[in-house]
Amino acid sequence: MDFISILSIFVLACFVGYFVVWSVTPALHTPLMSVTNAISSVIVVGALIAAASTGSASAKWLGLVAVALASVNIFGGFAVTQRMLAMYKKKER
Amino acid sequence: MEAHVTPSWVLLAYLVSGICFILALRGLSSPVSSRRGNMAGMIGMTIAVVTTLAIHEIASLPEIIGAVAIGGGVGLVTARKIQMTAMPQLVAAFHSLVGMAAVLVGAAAYLNPEAFGIAVRITPIASPSIISILPVSRIEMGLGVAIGAITFSGSVIAFLKLNGNMSGKPILLPARHVINLGTLVAILGLIAYFTQDQDPWVFFTVMGLSFAIGFLLIIPIGGADMPVVISMLNSYSGWAAAAMGFTLHNSAMIITGALVGSSGAILSYIMCRAMNRSFISVIAGGFGGDAAAGAGGEVIDRPYKRGSAEDAAFLMSQADQVIIVPGYGMAVSQAQHALREMADLLKEHGVRVKYAIHPVAGRMPGHMNVLLAEANVPYDEVFELEDINSEFAQTDVAFVIGANDVTNPAAKTDKSSPIYGMPVLDVEKARTVLFVKRSMGGVGYAGVDNELFYRDNTMMLLADAKKMVEEIVKNIG
Numbered sequence: 001m002d003f004i005s006i007l008s009i010f011v012l013a014c015f016v017g018y019f020v021v022w023s024v025t026p027a028l029h030t031p032l033m034s035v036t037n038a039i040s041s042v043i044v045v046g047a048l049i050a051a052a053s054t055g056s057a058s059a060k061w062l063g064l065v066a067v068a069l070a071s072v073n074i075f076g077g078f079a080v081t082q083r084m085l086a087m088y089k090k091k092e093r
Numbered sequence: 094m095e096a097h098v099t100p101s102w103v104l105l106a107y108l109v110s111g112i113c114f115i116l117a118l119r120g121l122s123s124p125v126s127s128r129r130g131n132m133a134g135m136i137g138m139t140i141a142v143v144t145t146l147a148i149h150e151i152a153s154l155p156e157i158i159g160a161v162a163i164g165g166g167v168g169l170v171t172a173r174k175i176q177m178t179a180m181p182q183l184v185a186a187f188h189s190l191v192g193m194a195a196v197l198v199g200a201a202a203y204l205n206p207e208a209f210g211i212a213v214r215i216t217p218i219a220s221p222s223i224i225s226i227l228p229v230s231r232i233e234m235g236l237g238v239a240i241g242a243i244t245f246s247g248s249v250i251a252f253l254k255l256n257g258n259m260s261g262k263p264i265l266l267p268a269r270h271v272i273n274l275g276t277l278v279a280i281l282g283l284i285a286y287f288t289q290d291q292d293p294w295v296f297f298t299v300m301g302l303s304f305a306i307g308f309l310l311i312i313p314i315g316g317a318d319m320p321v322v323i324s325m326l327n328s329y330s331g332w333a334a335a336a337m338g339f340t341l342h343n344s345a346m347i348i349t350g351a352l353v354g355s356s357g358a359i360l361s362y363i364m365c366r367a368m369n370r371s372f373i374s375v376i377a378g379g380f381g382g383d384a385a386a387g388a389g390g391e392v393i394d395r396p397y398k399r400g401s402a403e404d405a406a407f408l409m410s411q412a413d414q415v416i417i418v419p420g421y422g423m424a425v426s427q428a429q430h431a432l433r434e435m436a437d438l439l440k441e442h443g444v445r446v447k448y449a450i451h452p453v454a455g456r457m458p459g460h461m462n463v464l465l466a467e468a469n470v471p472y473d474e475v476f477e478l479e480d481i482n483s484e485f486a487q488t489d490v491a492f493v494i495g496a497n498d499v500t501n502p503a504a505k506t507d508k509s510s511p512i513y514g515m516p517v518l519d520v521e522k523a524r525t526v527l528f529v530k531r532s533m534g535g536v537g538y539a540g541v542d543n544e545l546f547y548r549d550n551t552m553m554l555l556a557d558a559k560k561m562v563e564e565i566v567k568n569i570g
Protein backbone atom coordinates (compact mmCIF):
# COMPACT_ATOMS: atom_id res chain seq x y z
CA MET A 1 0.00 0.00 0.00
CA ASP A 2 1.31 3.44 -0.81
CA PHE A 3 1.21 6.38 1.56
CA ILE A 4 -1.84 8.00 -0.05
CA SER A 5 -4.06 4.93 0.24
CA ILE A 6 -3.03 4.53 3.88
CA LEU A 7 -3.75 8.17 4.50
CA SER A 8 -7.18 7.76 2.87
CA ILE A 9 -8.03 4.87 5.17
CA PHE A 10 -6.91 6.94 8.14
CA VAL A 11 -8.91 10.03 7.26
CA LEU A 12 -12.07 8.06 6.48
CA ALA A 13 -11.71 6.07 9.70
CA CYS A 14 -11.48 9.35 11.63
CA PHE A 15 -14.82 10.39 10.18
CA VAL A 16 -16.36 7.00 10.96
CA GLY A 17 -15.00 7.30 14.49
CA TYR A 18 -16.45 10.77 14.87
CA PHE A 19 -19.98 9.69 13.97
CA VAL A 20 -19.90 6.35 15.76
CA VAL A 21 -18.64 7.84 19.01
CA TRP A 22 -21.28 10.59 19.06
CA SER A 23 -23.90 7.86 18.87
CA VAL A 24 -22.59 6.21 22.04
CA THR A 25 -24.96 6.78 24.94
CA PRO A 26 -23.33 8.79 27.77
CA ALA A 27 -24.26 6.06 30.24
CA LEU A 28 -21.77 3.81 28.47
CA HIS A 29 -18.85 6.23 28.35
CA THR A 30 -16.79 4.22 30.83
CA PRO A 31 -17.20 0.95 28.88
CA LEU A 32 -16.37 3.01 25.76
CA MET A 33 -13.05 3.95 27.32
CA SER A 34 -12.23 0.42 28.39
CA VAL A 35 -13.15 -1.10 25.03
CA THR A 36 -11.21 1.52 23.06
CA ASN A 37 -8.37 0.65 25.36
CA ALA A 38 -8.67 -3.00 24.48
CA ILE A 39 -8.85 -2.44 20.74
CA SER A 40 -5.98 0.03 20.65
CA SER A 41 -3.88 -2.92 21.78
CA VAL A 42 -4.09 -4.07 18.17
CA ILE A 43 -0.60 -2.63 18.34
CA VAL A 44 0.18 -6.21 19.36
CA VAL A 45 0.43 -6.83 15.61
CA GLY A 46 3.61 -4.79 15.52
CA ALA A 47 4.85 -6.44 18.68
CA LEU A 48 4.32 -9.89 17.17
CA ILE A 49 6.25 -8.97 14.05
CA ALA A 50 9.17 -7.85 16.19
CA ALA A 51 8.97 -10.86 18.49
CA ALA A 52 8.82 -13.31 15.59
CA SER A 53 11.71 -11.78 13.70
CA THR A 54 15.25 -12.91 13.51
CA GLY A 55 18.29 -10.76 13.02
CA SER A 56 18.21 -8.58 16.11
CA ALA A 57 17.99 -10.20 19.54
CA SER A 58 17.22 -6.92 21.27
CA ALA A 59 14.37 -6.17 18.84
CA LYS A 60 12.98 -9.62 19.52
CA TRP A 61 13.01 -9.13 23.29
CA LEU A 62 11.49 -5.67 23.03
CA GLY A 63 8.81 -7.27 20.88
CA LEU A 64 8.16 -9.98 23.43
CA VAL A 65 7.77 -7.47 26.25
CA ALA A 66 5.41 -5.46 24.06
CA VAL A 67 3.41 -8.62 23.33
CA ALA A 68 3.06 -9.24 27.07
CA LEU A 69 2.00 -5.63 27.79
CA ALA A 70 -0.49 -5.57 24.93
CA SER A 71 -1.88 -8.91 26.07
CA VAL A 72 -2.62 -7.51 29.52
CA ASN A 73 -4.63 -4.86 27.80
CA ILE A 74 -6.39 -7.09 25.31
CA PHE A 75 -7.54 -9.70 27.80
CA GLY A 76 -8.02 -7.26 30.66
CA GLY A 77 -9.73 -4.63 28.53
CA PHE A 78 -12.28 -6.90 26.91
CA ALA A 79 -12.94 -8.80 30.15
CA VAL A 80 -13.53 -5.72 32.25
CA THR A 81 -15.75 -4.24 29.53
CA GLN A 82 -17.78 -7.40 29.45
CA ARG A 83 -18.07 -7.38 33.23
CA MET A 84 -19.32 -3.80 33.19
CA LEU A 85 -21.74 -4.31 30.35
CA ALA A 86 -23.27 -7.32 32.10
CA MET A 87 -24.28 -5.01 34.96
CA TYR A 88 -26.46 -2.71 32.89
CA LYS A 89 -29.98 -4.01 33.38
CA LYS A 90 -33.45 -2.72 32.65
CA LYS A 91 -36.16 -2.46 35.27
CA GLU A 92 -37.48 -5.96 35.86
CA ARG A 93 -41.22 -6.05 35.47
CA MET B 94 11.92 -0.51 -2.80
CA GLU B 95 11.31 -4.19 -2.24
CA ALA B 96 9.09 -3.72 0.80
CA HIS B 97 5.39 -4.51 1.24
CA VAL B 98 4.38 -7.31 -1.02
CA THR B 99 1.52 -8.35 1.19
CA PRO B 100 -0.95 -10.90 -0.23
CA SER B 101 -4.39 -9.41 -0.73
CA TRP B 102 -6.18 -11.81 1.61
CA VAL B 103 -4.05 -10.39 4.39
CA LEU B 104 -5.10 -6.85 3.55
CA LEU B 105 -8.72 -8.02 3.54
CA ALA B 106 -8.34 -9.78 6.89
CA TYR B 107 -6.96 -6.61 8.50
CA LEU B 108 -9.83 -4.65 6.96
CA VAL B 109 -12.38 -7.09 8.42
CA SER B 110 -10.68 -6.76 11.77
CA GLY B 111 -10.95 -2.97 11.52
CA ILE B 112 -14.65 -3.26 10.71
CA CYS B 113 -15.16 -5.48 13.76
CA PHE B 114 -13.67 -2.69 15.88
CA ILE B 115 -16.06 -0.16 14.34
CA LEU B 116 -18.94 -2.48 15.22
CA ALA B 117 -17.62 -2.80 18.77
CA LEU B 118 -17.99 0.95 19.26
CA ARG B 119 -21.23 1.12 17.33
CA GLY B 120 -22.73 -1.46 19.72
CA LEU B 121 -22.30 0.96 22.61
CA SER B 122 -25.19 3.10 21.36
CA SER B 123 -27.41 1.09 23.72
CA PRO B 124 -26.78 -1.31 26.59
CA VAL B 125 -28.69 -4.05 24.76
CA SER B 126 -26.45 -4.10 21.69
CA SER B 127 -23.28 -3.37 23.63
CA ARG B 128 -22.52 -6.95 24.61
CA ARG B 129 -22.65 -8.04 20.97
CA GLY B 130 -20.36 -5.12 20.16
CA ASN B 131 -17.80 -6.27 22.69
CA MET B 132 -17.90 -9.71 21.12
CA ALA B 133 -17.23 -8.15 17.69
CA GLY B 134 -14.20 -6.43 19.20
CA MET B 135 -12.80 -9.72 20.46
CA ILE B 136 -13.35 -11.34 17.06
CA GLY B 137 -11.57 -8.44 15.37
CA MET B 138 -8.60 -8.78 17.68
CA THR B 139 -8.42 -12.53 17.10
CA ILE B 140 -8.45 -12.02 13.32
CA ALA B 141 -5.66 -9.45 13.52
CA VAL B 142 -3.45 -11.64 15.71
CA VAL B 143 -4.01 -14.87 13.76
CA THR B 144 -3.40 -13.13 10.43
CA THR B 145 -0.15 -11.64 11.68
CA LEU B 146 1.08 -14.97 12.99
CA ALA B 147 0.06 -16.75 9.78
CA ILE B 148 2.08 -14.56 7.42
CA HIS B 149 5.28 -14.30 9.38
CA GLU B 150 7.86 -16.92 9.84
CA ILE B 151 7.76 -17.37 13.55
CA ALA B 152 11.18 -17.97 14.98
CA SER B 153 10.11 -17.90 18.58
CA LEU B 154 6.62 -19.31 19.02
CA PRO B 155 7.07 -20.67 22.58
CA GLU B 156 8.33 -17.30 23.80
CA ILE B 157 5.42 -15.52 22.17
CA ILE B 158 2.90 -17.91 23.69
CA GLY B 159 4.59 -17.41 27.04
CA ALA B 160 4.36 -13.62 26.73
CA VAL B 161 0.67 -13.81 25.78
CA ALA B 162 -0.05 -16.20 28.65
CA ILE B 163 1.67 -14.00 31.23
CA GLY B 164 0.11 -10.78 29.97
CA GLY B 165 -3.30 -12.33 29.39
CA GLY B 166 -3.32 -13.92 32.84
CA VAL B 167 -2.46 -10.66 34.56
CA GLY B 168 -5.12 -8.89 32.50
CA LEU B 169 -7.87 -11.39 33.22
CA VAL B 170 -7.19 -11.55 36.96
CA THR B 171 -7.09 -7.76 37.20
CA ALA B 172 -10.30 -7.41 35.20
CA ARG B 173 -12.08 -9.86 37.47
CA LYS B 174 -10.78 -8.53 40.80
CA ILE B 175 -10.90 -4.79 40.22
CA GLN B 176 -13.48 -2.81 42.18
CA MET B 177 -15.79 -0.71 40.06
CA THR B 178 -14.87 2.40 42.03
CA ALA B 179 -11.28 1.86 40.88
CA MET B 180 -12.16 1.92 37.17
CA PRO B 181 -10.58 5.33 36.50
CA GLN B 182 -7.15 4.22 37.72
CA LEU B 183 -7.47 0.89 35.93
CA VAL B 184 -8.20 2.66 32.65
CA ALA B 185 -5.24 4.97 33.25
CA ALA B 186 -3.01 1.95 33.89
CA PHE B 187 -4.22 0.28 30.71
CA HIS B 188 -3.53 3.45 28.73
CA SER B 189 0.02 3.46 30.02
CA LEU B 190 0.50 -0.11 28.75
CA VAL B 191 -0.68 0.81 25.25
CA GLY B 192 1.74 3.72 25.31
CA MET B 193 4.64 1.56 26.46
CA ALA B 194 3.83 -1.14 23.91
CA ALA B 195 3.90 1.52 21.17
CA VAL B 196 7.31 2.73 22.37
CA LEU B 197 8.70 -0.80 22.44
CA VAL B 198 7.35 -1.61 18.98
CA GLY B 199 8.84 1.62 17.70
CA ALA B 200 12.20 0.77 19.25
CA ALA B 201 12.08 -2.75 17.84
CA ALA B 202 11.27 -1.36 14.39
CA TYR B 203 14.21 1.02 14.72
CA LEU B 204 16.59 -1.77 15.71
CA ASN B 205 15.38 -4.26 13.12
CA PRO B 206 13.76 -2.27 10.30
CA GLU B 207 14.11 -5.07 7.76
CA ALA B 208 11.72 -7.30 9.72
CA PHE B 209 9.11 -4.56 9.37
CA GLY B 210 9.80 -4.02 5.69
CA ILE B 211 10.67 -0.38 6.16
CA ALA B 212 14.33 -0.39 5.15
CA VAL B 213 16.47 -0.48 2.09
CA ARG B 214 19.90 -2.04 2.02
CA ILE B 215 22.46 0.20 0.40
CA THR B 216 25.70 -1.40 -0.64
CA PRO B 217 28.35 1.13 -1.53
CA ILE B 218 31.32 -0.21 -3.48
CA ALA B 219 34.03 -1.72 -1.31
CA SER B 220 32.34 -1.24 2.05
CA PRO B 221 29.82 -3.20 4.14
CA SER B 222 26.18 -2.61 3.30
CA ILE B 223 24.17 -0.06 5.27
CA ILE B 224 20.54 -0.54 6.25
CA SER B 225 18.70 2.70 5.68
CA ILE B 226 15.20 3.25 7.08
CA LEU B 227 12.84 4.90 4.59
CA PRO B 228 12.44 8.63 5.39
CA VAL B 229 8.62 8.48 5.59
CA SER B 230 8.87 5.56 7.98
CA ARG B 231 11.31 7.53 10.13
CA ILE B 232 8.76 10.29 10.61
CA GLU B 233 5.94 7.84 11.34
CA MET B 234 8.14 5.89 13.71
CA GLY B 235 9.34 9.02 15.48
CA LEU B 236 5.80 10.31 15.93
CA GLY B 237 4.57 6.91 17.11
CA VAL B 238 7.31 6.60 19.69
CA ALA B 239 6.83 10.20 20.85
CA ILE B 240 3.06 9.86 21.27
CA GLY B 241 3.45 6.44 22.87
CA ALA B 242 5.97 7.76 25.38
CA ILE B 243 3.77 10.75 26.25
CA THR B 244 0.82 8.39 26.70
CA PHE B 245 2.90 6.19 28.96
CA SER B 246 4.36 8.73 31.34
CA GLY B 247 1.19 10.85 31.35
CA SER B 248 -0.93 7.83 32.19
CA VAL B 249 1.42 6.77 34.96
CA ILE B 250 1.02 10.18 36.60
CA ALA B 251 -2.76 10.07 36.06
CA PHE B 252 -2.80 6.62 37.64
CA LEU B 253 -0.80 7.76 40.67
CA LYS B 254 -3.12 10.73 41.16
CA LEU B 255 -6.31 8.70 40.75
CA ASN B 256 -5.03 5.89 42.93
CA GLY B 257 -4.10 8.33 45.68
CA ASN B 258 -0.36 7.55 45.61
CA MET B 259 0.19 11.15 44.62
CA SER B 260 -1.68 14.24 45.74
CA GLY B 261 -4.53 15.21 43.45
CA LYS B 262 -3.48 18.82 43.90
CA PRO B 263 -1.87 20.42 40.89
CA ILE B 264 1.92 20.60 41.19
CA LEU B 265 3.11 23.78 39.54
CA LEU B 266 6.67 24.17 38.38
CA PRO B 267 7.94 27.67 37.71
CA ALA B 268 8.12 28.53 34.01
CA ARG B 269 6.40 25.28 33.16
CA HIS B 270 4.81 26.63 29.99
CA VAL B 271 8.21 27.63 28.65
CA ILE B 272 9.70 24.25 29.57
CA ASN B 273 6.80 22.34 28.01
CA LEU B 274 6.75 24.33 24.79
CA GLY B 275 10.52 24.11 24.49
CA THR B 276 10.45 20.34 24.94
CA LEU B 277 7.68 19.95 22.37
CA VAL B 278 9.55 22.02 19.83
CA ALA B 279 12.70 20.02 20.50
CA ILE B 280 10.84 16.74 19.96
CA LEU B 281 9.34 17.88 16.66
CA GLY B 282 12.67 19.33 15.52
CA LEU B 283 14.49 16.10 16.30
CA ILE B 284 11.88 14.03 14.45
CA ALA B 285 12.47 16.25 11.41
CA TYR B 286 16.24 15.86 11.80
CA PHE B 287 15.75 12.09 12.17
CA THR B 288 14.87 11.93 8.46
CA GLN B 289 18.40 13.12 7.70
CA ASP B 290 20.30 11.19 10.31
CA GLN B 291 19.17 7.84 11.68
CA ASP B 292 21.79 7.82 14.39
CA PRO B 293 20.61 6.20 17.66
CA TRP B 294 21.07 9.37 19.73
CA VAL B 295 18.38 11.13 17.69
CA PHE B 296 15.88 8.32 18.11
CA PHE B 297 16.50 7.80 21.81
CA THR B 298 16.55 11.52 22.61
CA VAL B 299 13.10 11.83 21.01
CA MET B 300 11.99 8.95 23.22
CA GLY B 301 13.49 10.39 26.40
CA LEU B 302 12.15 13.90 25.84
CA SER B 303 8.70 12.46 25.13
CA PHE B 304 8.67 10.53 28.40
CA ALA B 305 9.63 13.75 30.15
CA ILE B 306 6.94 15.88 28.53
CA GLY B 307 4.19 13.35 29.32
CA PHE B 308 5.19 13.65 32.95
CA LEU B 309 5.44 17.45 32.84
CA LEU B 310 2.08 17.83 31.10
CA ILE B 311 0.05 15.90 33.66
CA ILE B 312 1.59 16.88 37.03
CA PRO B 313 0.11 20.41 37.02
CA ILE B 314 -3.41 19.12 36.39
CA GLY B 315 -5.67 18.79 39.43
CA GLY B 316 -7.71 15.73 40.41
CA ALA B 317 -11.03 17.18 39.31
CA ASP B 318 -9.82 17.72 35.76
CA MET B 319 -9.06 14.01 35.55
CA PRO B 320 -12.12 13.21 33.37
CA VAL B 321 -10.54 15.40 30.67
CA VAL B 322 -7.04 14.06 31.22
CA ILE B 323 -8.06 10.43 31.08
CA SER B 324 -10.09 11.04 27.90
CA MET B 325 -7.15 12.88 26.39
CA LEU B 326 -4.76 10.04 27.18
CA ASN B 327 -7.31 7.66 25.67
CA SER B 328 -7.09 9.74 22.53
CA TYR B 329 -3.27 9.74 22.56
CA SER B 330 -3.12 5.96 22.90
CA GLY B 331 -5.21 5.82 19.72
CA TRP B 332 -2.97 8.20 17.81
CA ALA B 333 0.06 6.20 18.93
CA ALA B 334 -1.51 3.04 17.51
CA ALA B 335 -2.37 4.88 14.29
CA ALA B 336 1.19 6.17 13.87
CA MET B 337 2.50 2.64 14.33
CA GLY B 338 -0.09 1.49 11.79
CA PHE B 339 1.37 3.97 9.30
CA THR B 340 4.83 2.55 9.96
CA LEU B 341 3.66 -1.02 9.44
CA HIS B 342 1.19 -0.19 6.64
CA ASN B 343 -1.44 -2.03 8.61
CA SER B 344 -5.05 -1.01 8.05
CA ALA B 345 -6.40 -2.66 11.22
CA MET B 346 -4.05 -0.54 13.31
CA ILE B 347 -4.82 2.61 11.34
CA ILE B 348 -8.60 2.17 11.56
CA THR B 349 -8.41 1.36 15.26
CA GLY B 350 -6.06 4.21 15.96
CA ALA B 351 -8.37 6.65 14.20
CA LEU B 352 -11.41 5.31 16.07
CA VAL B 353 -9.78 5.44 19.47
CA GLY B 354 -8.17 8.78 18.74
CA SER B 355 -11.45 10.41 17.80
CA SER B 356 -13.27 8.69 20.63
CA GLY B 357 -10.92 10.14 23.20
CA ALA B 358 -11.00 13.54 21.53
CA ILE B 359 -14.81 13.64 21.58
CA LEU B 360 -14.93 12.55 25.21
CA SER B 361 -12.43 15.28 26.11
CA TYR B 362 -14.61 17.78 24.29
CA ILE B 363 -17.77 16.58 26.09
CA MET B 364 -16.02 16.81 29.46
CA CYS B 365 -14.65 20.30 28.76
CA ARG B 366 -18.07 21.49 27.64
CA ALA B 367 -19.63 20.08 30.82
CA MET B 368 -17.20 22.16 32.87
CA ASN B 369 -17.42 25.17 30.59
CA ARG B 370 -13.66 25.21 30.27
CA SER B 371 -11.47 25.31 27.24
CA PHE B 372 -9.26 22.38 26.47
CA ILE B 373 -6.25 24.70 26.56
CA SER B 374 -7.03 25.88 30.08
CA VAL B 375 -7.29 22.30 31.32
CA ILE B 376 -3.97 21.40 29.72
CA ALA B 377 -2.37 24.54 31.13
CA GLY B 378 -3.33 23.09 34.52
CA GLY B 379 -3.40 24.55 38.00
CA PHE B 380 -7.19 24.52 38.41
CA GLY B 381 -8.44 23.76 41.92
CA GLY B 382 -5.21 24.64 43.67
CA ASP B 383 -4.80 26.48 46.95
CA ALA B 384 -5.00 29.86 45.29
CA ALA B 385 -8.59 29.27 44.20
CA ALA B 386 -9.67 27.99 47.61
CA GLY B 387 -9.01 31.35 49.24
CA ALA B 388 -11.67 33.10 47.17
CA GLY B 389 -14.72 31.54 48.81
CA GLY B 390 -13.14 31.20 52.25
CA GLU B 391 -14.70 34.12 54.07
CA VAL B 392 -18.33 32.99 53.87
CA ILE B 393 -17.91 29.77 55.84
CA ASP B 394 -19.85 31.05 58.89
CA ARG B 395 -23.22 31.59 57.23
CA PRO B 396 -26.22 29.94 58.89
CA TYR B 397 -27.49 26.71 57.45
CA LYS B 398 -30.05 24.08 58.38
CA ARG B 399 -28.79 20.77 59.58
CA GLY B 400 -30.96 17.66 59.44
CA SER B 401 -30.78 14.13 60.73
CA ALA B 402 -31.25 10.79 59.02
CA GLU B 403 -34.66 10.66 60.61
CA ASP B 404 -35.73 13.97 59.04
CA ALA B 405 -34.43 12.82 55.67
CA ALA B 406 -36.24 9.49 55.90
CA PHE B 407 -39.49 11.25 56.79
CA LEU B 408 -39.23 13.84 54.01
CA MET B 409 -38.41 11.31 51.33
CA SER B 410 -40.98 8.69 52.28
CA GLN B 411 -43.69 11.39 52.11
CA ALA B 412 -42.57 12.55 48.66
CA ASP B 413 -44.08 11.82 45.27
CA GLN B 414 -40.78 12.01 43.48
CA VAL B 415 -37.18 11.94 44.66
CA ILE B 416 -34.22 12.66 42.38
CA ILE B 417 -30.85 11.35 43.54
CA VAL B 418 -27.78 13.30 42.41
CA PRO B 419 -24.63 11.25 42.93
CA GLY B 420 -21.06 12.54 42.69
CA TYR B 421 -17.49 11.50 43.35
CA GLY B 422 -18.16 11.40 47.11
CA MET B 423 -20.53 8.51 46.57
CA ALA B 424 -17.75 6.58 44.86
CA VAL B 425 -15.26 7.42 47.61
CA SER B 426 -17.49 6.10 50.39
CA GLN B 427 -18.83 3.20 48.26
CA ALA B 428 -22.39 4.29 49.03
CA GLN B 429 -24.00 3.02 45.82
CA HIS B 430 -25.34 -0.25 47.24
CA ALA B 431 -26.86 1.40 50.31
CA LEU B 432 -28.29 4.03 48.01
CA ARG B 433 -30.03 1.43 45.86
CA GLU B 434 -31.44 -0.13 49.03
CA MET B 435 -32.80 3.26 50.05
CA ALA B 436 -34.36 3.73 46.62
CA ASP B 437 -36.01 0.30 46.80
CA LEU B 438 -37.56 1.11 50.18
CA LEU B 439 -38.80 4.44 48.90
CA LYS B 440 -40.37 2.73 45.91
CA GLU B 441 -42.21 0.44 48.31
CA HIS B 442 -43.65 3.59 49.85
CA GLY B 443 -44.93 4.62 46.43
CA VAL B 444 -42.21 7.21 45.77
CA ARG B 445 -40.89 7.66 42.23
CA VAL B 446 -37.10 7.56 42.30
CA LYS B 447 -34.84 8.83 39.55
CA TYR B 448 -31.13 9.49 39.27
CA ALA B 449 -29.59 12.57 37.67
CA ILE B 450 -26.03 12.36 36.37
CA HIS B 451 -23.87 15.33 35.51
CA PRO B 452 -21.37 14.54 32.73
CA VAL B 453 -18.36 15.32 34.94
CA ALA B 454 -19.62 13.62 38.09
CA GLY B 455 -16.84 11.29 39.19
CA ARG B 456 -13.35 10.93 37.83
CA MET B 457 -14.03 9.64 34.33
CA PRO B 458 -16.81 9.84 31.75
CA GLY B 459 -19.72 7.60 32.73
CA HIS B 460 -18.19 6.78 36.14
CA MET B 461 -21.46 7.22 38.07
CA ASN B 462 -23.46 5.16 35.59
CA VAL B 463 -21.17 2.18 36.05
CA LEU B 464 -21.32 2.39 39.83
CA LEU B 465 -25.12 2.56 39.81
CA ALA B 466 -25.28 -0.32 37.35
CA GLU B 467 -23.03 -2.27 39.69
CA ALA B 468 -25.52 -1.68 42.51
CA ASN B 469 -28.28 -3.04 40.22
CA VAL B 470 -29.91 0.29 39.57
CA PRO B 471 -31.86 -0.19 36.31
CA TYR B 472 -30.39 2.06 33.63
CA ASP B 473 -33.80 3.40 32.63
CA GLU B 474 -34.00 5.16 36.01
CA VAL B 475 -30.74 7.01 35.35
CA PHE B 476 -30.93 10.27 33.40
CA GLU B 477 -28.46 12.69 31.88
CA LEU B 478 -28.45 16.35 32.81
CA GLU B 479 -30.35 17.69 29.82
CA ASP B 480 -33.05 15.00 30.08
CA ILE B 481 -33.91 15.55 33.72
CA ASN B 482 -33.09 19.16 34.52
CA SER B 483 -36.61 20.41 33.83
CA GLU B 484 -38.04 17.89 36.30
CA PHE B 485 -36.51 19.32 39.47
CA ALA B 486 -39.24 21.99 39.62
CA GLN B 487 -41.86 19.26 40.01
CA THR B 488 -39.78 17.21 42.43
CA ASP B 489 -40.32 17.03 46.18
CA VAL B 490 -36.84 16.02 47.24
CA ALA B 491 -33.48 16.30 45.50
CA PHE B 492 -31.01 14.06 47.30
CA VAL B 493 -27.45 15.22 46.58
CA ILE B 494 -24.83 12.71 47.62
CA GLY B 495 -21.14 13.36 47.11
CA ALA B 496 -21.67 15.97 44.38
CA ASN B 497 -21.01 19.65 44.94
CA ASP B 498 -20.00 22.05 42.20
CA VAL B 499 -22.32 20.43 39.66
CA THR B 500 -25.27 21.63 41.78
CA ASN B 501 -23.98 25.13 42.54
CA PRO B 502 -26.54 27.74 41.42
CA ALA B 503 -23.74 30.34 41.32
CA ALA B 504 -22.75 28.83 37.98
CA LYS B 505 -25.95 30.34 36.58
CA THR B 506 -25.97 33.72 38.32
CA ASP B 507 -22.59 34.78 39.67
CA LYS B 508 -20.39 36.08 36.88
CA SER B 509 -17.39 36.32 39.20
CA SER B 510 -17.53 32.63 40.11
CA PRO B 511 -14.82 30.43 38.60
CA ILE B 512 -17.53 27.98 37.56
CA TYR B 513 -19.78 30.59 35.95
CA GLY B 514 -21.34 29.25 32.77
CA MET B 515 -20.87 25.61 33.63
CA PRO B 516 -24.09 23.67 33.06
CA VAL B 517 -25.42 22.59 36.47
CA LEU B 518 -28.26 20.46 37.79
CA ASP B 519 -31.14 22.71 38.95
CA VAL B 520 -31.50 20.92 42.28
CA GLU B 521 -32.45 24.13 44.12
CA LYS B 522 -35.76 24.13 42.25
CA ALA B 523 -36.90 21.01 44.10
CA ARG B 524 -39.15 21.63 47.12
CA THR B 525 -36.44 20.33 49.45
CA VAL B 526 -32.77 19.69 48.85
CA LEU B 527 -31.09 17.11 51.04
CA PHE B 528 -27.35 17.55 50.78
CA VAL B 529 -25.14 14.77 52.09
CA LYS B 530 -21.68 16.06 52.89
CA ARG B 531 -18.93 15.01 55.24
CA SER B 532 -18.55 18.42 56.87
CA MET B 533 -19.27 22.08 56.19
CA GLY B 534 -15.63 23.08 55.84
CA GLY B 535 -14.65 21.37 52.60
CA VAL B 536 -15.23 22.94 49.24
CA GLY B 537 -15.70 21.33 45.85
CA TYR B 538 -12.96 20.92 43.30
CA ALA B 539 -13.34 24.44 42.00
CA GLY B 540 -12.59 25.73 45.49
CA VAL B 541 -15.81 27.75 45.65
CA ASP B 542 -18.44 27.85 48.36
CA ASN B 543 -21.81 26.44 47.33
CA GLU B 544 -24.64 28.94 47.61
CA LEU B 545 -27.03 26.00 47.85
CA PHE B 546 -26.01 25.10 51.42
CA TYR B 547 -27.53 28.26 52.87
CA ARG B 548 -30.86 28.24 51.08
CA ASP B 549 -34.10 27.92 53.04
CA ASN B 550 -35.10 24.76 51.26
CA THR B 551 -31.76 23.01 51.82
CA MET B 552 -31.10 20.62 54.66
CA MET B 553 -27.51 19.56 55.23
CA LEU B 554 -26.93 15.95 56.24
CA LEU B 555 -23.41 16.04 57.62
CA ALA B 556 -21.88 12.58 57.73
CA ASP B 557 -20.05 10.01 55.68
CA ALA B 558 -22.23 9.30 52.65
CA LYS B 559 -22.54 5.57 53.18
CA LYS B 560 -23.23 5.83 56.92
CA MET B 561 -25.85 8.49 56.35
CA VAL B 562 -27.66 6.47 53.70
CA GLU B 563 -27.61 3.38 55.91
CA GLU B 564 -29.09 5.42 58.76
CA ILE B 565 -31.81 6.71 56.46
CA VAL B 566 -32.58 3.16 55.35
CA LYS B 567 -33.05 2.14 58.99
CA ASN B 568 -35.38 5.06 59.56
CA ILE B 569 -37.52 4.40 56.50
CA GLY B 570 -37.78 0.68 57.14
